[in-house]
Amino acid sequence: MPKKYYLKDVVQMKKTHPCGSNEWKIIRVGMDFKIKCLGCGRIVMMPRSKFEKRVKKLISRQVEETEEK
Known part of the structure; x- marks a missing residue:
């Protein structure tokens, strides 16, 4: 399952x-x-597929994750 990235x-x-x-x-x-x-x-x-391959790790998240229903 792909990770979710936010602004x-x-x-x-x-x-x-x-x-x-x-x-x-x-x-x-x-x-x-x-x-x-x-x-x-x-x-x-860059396209999403290329971005997801090139990301090593998430350093900081500015927006709190919201539960999707």
Whole structure:
């Protein structure tokens, strides 16, 4: 089962960005993810499948999870 990601979550990617940071903030969620590098501010958009393969771990969650009924 795929993990759920929310806006403003901070994730660690498997590869480091050329600026040296590997922490990214999620700024758009859907079929495509838009993430922002916390080191240099670069914004990258990628399909969900590629994003889920490249995420190493969730560092912090800004939004509390709500129960879906």
